[in-house]
Amino acid sequence: MAVKGTPSWLGDQNAATAMRLLLDHGPLSRNGVGELSGLSRPTATQMVGRLADKGLIEVVGEESIGRGPSAALYGVRNDLAYGIAVNVDQQAVRSVLVDIEGTEYPIAHEAVAALPAERGAARDVARAVLAAGRAAGVGLSAIRHVCVGVPSSVDPRSDELSSVQGLPGWSRRSIRRQLEQALGCEVHVDNDVNLAAVAERRAAGFAPEDTFALLWIGYGIGLAVDVAGTVLRGASGGAGEIGNLPVPRGVFDPETEADDLEGLLGAQALDRVGREAGAGGHTFERVLAGEPLPERVLEIYAPRLAQSVIPVLGVIDPSLVILGGPVGRAGGSRLAELTRRAIRDHTRWDPTVHVTRVSDDAVLGGARHTLHDRVRETLLARAVGSDEDENRSHVIAARLRDLG
Template identity: 75%
Template sequence: MAVRGTPSWLGDQNAATALRLLLDHGPLSRNGVGERSGLSRPTATQMIARLEDKGLIEVVGEESIGRGPRAALYGVRNDLAYGVAINVDQEGVRSTVVDLAGTRHPVAHKAAAGMPAHRGAARDVARAVLDACEAADVDLTAIRHIRVGVPSSVDPRHDELSSVAALPGWSRKSIRRQLEGALGCEVEVDNDVNLAAIAERATGPYSPAGTFALLWVGYGIGLAVDVAGTVLRGASGGAGEIGNLPVPRGVPGADDGARDLEGFLGARALDRIGRETGWAEDGFARVLAGETLPERVCEVYAPRLAQSVIPVLGVVDPEVVVLGGPVGRAGGERLVELTTRHLREHTRWDPDVRLSAVAGDAVLDGARTALGTRLREALHARATGSLPAADHARVLAERLRDID
């Protein structure tokens, strides 16, 4: 790695600038790099040459610049490194390959009911990587980074999951070390709602300095708070675990036996409300199948949902409260309207309540977004010489076959 302030260091920094321009704007000529960077054409030529020498870019075409020879267009090599984004939850495992170009590769899906009886963290993740690579026709040896979303908080201090109730065969202890040791590449494990918030920030119309709280309602209830693009995780990774909060007294329905907000709002609660309103015995299963919540269910559910938002408003006071998760989507704009009305009539807060802007699997999309950033960071490190070309190029394929 070059010493800071030396010509070699300056050359690396210029090369990194050119790399960012190519990632952000797509293929550019030497003139294009010079114009966008504000540097001279000779310097831009040196920047391109340096990236070529490092094997990070290649000629991808030509552009006409009037009379005379056509100028070569340079683009970042998309085959340098790939990642795999994974979402593991009660329904099964979904995974997809992520690349530097942001290509939307196919999503591989294994339903929980069809998975082998003998499961575990390494086996689940290994199979997900294999399936994603097969679906995208990407060689296993190109995988450098893996990001896994799970329905649990993740304690970064002790590398520990708070719960594995929804993860058959998984152990709570040393989860990242366990996976990296088994797979032989970089693995990040993250809370599912935190990843959904990353997808929300990337998709929704939020101001760069704004704050929003994503209230996720599915099997249980979770929260993620995004402040100016940073998700608040807490010292132990437990920020947003509001499902453990006790049910407040005096709330409509508080006498139904639920001890905490998860029991008050989660899947069992929705089933109970469905029976009591005459809608369905299996309301949550209907939600997972894509059915919309009827008016009578929204009217019962909205006050409960509003109550769970009040602690967030009192502590964080976000500009926007976003309703997400299977139940949030099933409730739609009517659930948003009724929740907003209850907050306005019964509290001093008047937040902007919205439906999630993310369509489809928000957790997987968040893992994909986070991985895209990580791939860029790794490529930038290669450009500046702070990361060797063979980083993490270990024995992933062999280890995956051994695990499977």
């Protein structure tokens, strides 16, 4: 890094300014960089030249400027740094490549049943990274970041998972460190519902100051709270782990024998509701297959779901409660309305309850947004620093192939 205040340092800062403009606005000519930065044309030419010398940008087209010769348009190279988003859950491991342009690459999918008997964090994630690279037709050497969503909270202080119940073969301890040592690149591990909330914020068009609570209903039940664009994770990463909250007796469902919210609302509980409603067994399995929930199931299930929303209203008072996960989507707007009605009829609250507006894999979506920001930061850092050690690329590729 150049010494602050020196001409070299100033040149790096100008180069970073040009890089931000190219990332924000897309391809620009030297004149375009000068106009948007407010700097002189000679300075803009130097800024662009510095980035070109570092191999960070390339000519991607031409811009007509009247009767004179066309001006070259420069764009950020898309092949310098990639991320891999990974979603590991009880059904499958899904992964997708992420680049700075936000290209829609194919999602690699491997069912849990197809995974090797000897599973583990490094092996599962390495296979997912390799699969995503193959699906996108991209080599491994430019992979710089991996973001993994898991059905567990992650303690940022101890680097431990709270549970590996849905992750056979995984170790709870030093999860990020073991993945980074195995893969040779930066790894971010986060709770799946927290990542889904990141996707929700980007998809739903919230006002900057809005607060929302995302209630994720799947195999179990989880919560993510977004306050003005920041997901609250808590001191130990356990914010939103509401599955173990005890069930208040005799409020909406005096007949229930569940001790906690997971027992009241999880996959096995939904199957029991299905049988009670006369819809037969395996209700949760049918939800995973994409079937909507029958009306009678919704009528029984919604008052129980309301019990999980009330503590959130009392503590957070969010602008909006969002129902996500496979059960939330299967219940649709009808489940949202029945849940709101149960709350309104038995408490003083009258919340706004909606179904998730993320149509695709929300966990992968949140990981993709997280990675796009990290790839951007990596490219900006390269604009002001020296080129990365080329040996690092070979290390990443070799380690991934060994694990895969």
